[in-house]
Amino acid sequence: MSNDFYTSSILPHSGIIIKICRAYTDSQEDFEDFYQEVCxxxxKSRNAFQNKSKWSTWIYRITLNVCLTLSKKNNRKGYTMEKLPEIPEESKAFENENLNLLYDAIKKLSEVDRAIILLHLEENPYKEIATIIGTSANNIAVRINRIKKQLKILLDGKIN
Structure with a gap:
């Protein structure tokens, strides 16, 4: 992978990649593996992009698919990959206790709800989230309200 492609096409969207990878991993090492595999x-699939959606939407879908696939593998021992560019510094999310509690709560959500809340936390409009998930914007609005209530119950009294 060229540094130019990484810098111009992936790095501007690293925030959502980091959030999604973090939500599907339990350690910094696994997080780094997921992040690099997403990149x-x-x-690898950059030439398959057909401009039918925004580049960011396409990246979200790839990131979700890779994370779901990797998280379903029971045994990733021996999993290797070539060295890719450095992961942005803000990805050291495992060092913040409150953030760890939030991600632990998010991990208790269904896979679809997890994806929805991560996209919402990235401040995507309901319409774009609906496009990515494959449902209506009204459905997303209702689900986000339910997810917030569920997270509040899970986190009640745990975060300062």
Missing amino acids: LQIW
């Missing part, structure tokens, strides 16, 4: 898959 690799974006690079």
Whole structure:
């Protein structure tokens, strides 16, 4: 993967990649593996992008698909990949206790709800989230309200 492609096409969207990868991992090492695999898959499939959606929407879908696939693998021992560009510094999310509690709560959500709340936290409009998930914007609005209530119950009294 060229540094130019990474810098111009992936790095501007690293925030959502980081959030989604973090929500599907339990350690910094796994997080880094997921992040690098997402970057690799974006690079490998870059020529398949057909401009039918925004580049960011396409990246979200690849990231979700890679994370879901990797998280379903029971045994990733021996999992190797080539060295990719450095992961942005803000990805050291495992060091913040309150953030760890939030991600622990998010991990208790269904896969679809997890994806929805991560996209919402990235401040995507309901319409774009609906496009990514494959439902209506009204459905997303209702689900986000339910997810927030569920997270509040899970986190009540745990975060300062």
